[in-house]
Amino acid sequence: MEKVSFHEPVLVSEVMEALHFDNPANKGRQARIIDATLGTGGHSFEIIAKGASALGIEADPGMLKLARSRMKTVNGSLKLVLGNFRDIAEIAEKEGFSPVGGVLFDLGTTSTQLTDEARGFSFANPEAPLDMRINSSLQGVTAADLLNGLRQDQLISLFEKVLNRFSAKRLVREVIKRREVKKFVSVGDFLGVTAGIRPKPGLNRATLPFLALRMAVNSELENLREALPKAFSLLGKKGRLLVITFHSGEEKETIGFFRRISREGKAKIVSKVPIVPGLEEISANPRARSAKLNILEKIK
Numbered sequence: 001m002e003k004v005s006f007h008e009p010v011l012v013s014e015v016m017e018a019l020h021f022d023n024p025a026n027k028g029r030q031a032r033i034i035d036a037t038l039g040t041g042g043h044s045f046e047i048i049a050k051g052a053s054a055l056g057i058e059a060d061p062g063m064l065k066l067a068r069s070r071m072k073t074v075n076g077s078l079k080l081v082l083g084n085f086r087d088i089a090e091i092a093e094k095e096g097f098s099p100v101g102g103v104l105f106d107l108g109t110t111s112t113q114l115t116d117e118a119r120g121f122s123f124a125n126p127e128a129p130l131d132m133r134i135n136s137s138l139q140g141v142t143a144a145d146l147l148n149g150l151r152q153d154q155l156i157s158l159f160e161k162v163l164n165r166f167s168a169k170r171l172v173r174e175v176i177k178r179r180e181v182k183k184f185v186s187v188g189d190f191l192g193v194t195a196g197i198r199p200k201p202g203l204n205r206a207t208l209p210f211l212a213l214r215m216a217v218n219s220e221l222e223n224l225r226e227a228l229p230k231a232f233s234l235l236g237k238k239g240r241l242l243v244i245t246f247h248s249g250e251e252k253e254t255i256g257f258f259r260r261i262s263r264e265g266k267a268k269i270v271s272k273v274p275i276v277p278g279l280e281e282i283s284a285n286p287r288a289r290s291a292k293l294n295i296l297e298k299i300k
């Protein structure tokens with residue numbers, strides 16, 4: 001039988017505490033929470049175990065299928081939708097999830113996606129096709145297409161999202177040199193051109209170039225920018241928006257939105273500094289080490 005591995009959710013107790021289920025936003029009803037990044041359902045599982053009802057949104061049909069199979073074993077109120085969180089307002093209205101007591105974004109990819117050898121998300125599988133699409137039936141452009149097709153200036157600005165200008169230019173020179181001879185097809189092809197990148201302490205030299213490609217293939221920052229105000233608009237009074245980020249691009253986008261909306265007097269930032277996992281969680285789940293939870297509460 002095929003072995004199913006579920007993603008290990010991060011900061012679970014911190015998220016459950018922050019969603020405070022007795023929140024007045026729930027007006028004495030069963031709490032309603034939107035899990036905008038369902039993954040394999042780790043956070044949703046805990047949310048419905050608290051007696052709340054959850055709407056789980058997931059863009060990857062494979063993850064949705066895994067979450068569905070897992071949730072069969074749980075009693076509780078859960079709706080699962082295949083969709084992109086940039087359409088969160090439309091999806092929530094359609095499913096009757098507005099206003100809600102909380103919305104959770106746990107950004108990035110699951111370990112299940114990362115270790116799937118057919119997807120090309122990880123440089124650990126050099127033979128894999130350089131794909132990285134979260135939804136291959138809706139998205140036409142793969143990571144290899146970007147490397148083979150973008151202009152030099154477009155590639156520099158893609159890699160500058162995570163690398164300094166010097167490293168981005170150097171990497172793009174190597175990309176162009178290679179593609180003039182042979183097109184990019186596999187993860188190994190891209191790994192080969194990252195050899196000249198100076199690694200950040202504690203990181204593999206390929207980590208940031210691979211992250212930049214994944215972000216571009218899936219329009220990750222653009223989706224987040226569009227989704228945050230929509231998610232905020234779905235909250236009832238004192239409802240909370242929780243965002244777990246894994247790198248500075250996501251954090252900048254999130255904090256920028258939180259500060260803007262707080263300055264307008266519509267919300268307050270609950271987490272004065274981001275909440276991070278303790279040593280125990282990090283040693284049990286090393287992927288948690290870069291997780292940061294930021295929390296915003298709607299005032300009226």
Ligand SMILES: C[S@@+](CC[C@H](N)C(=O)[O-])C[C@H]1O[C@@H](n2cnc3c(N)ncnc32)[C@H](O)[C@@H]1O
Pocket residue numbers: 007008009010036037038039040041042043044057058059060063083084085086106107108109110134223
């Ligand atoms: C870090 S994982 C979430 C894990 C989840 N909290 C759990 O406990 O299993 C992020 C998930 O968000 C999904 N995702 C990424 N971008 C998305 C988007 N724009 N809309 C919906 N889901 C998205 C990914 O496919 C991935 O499954």
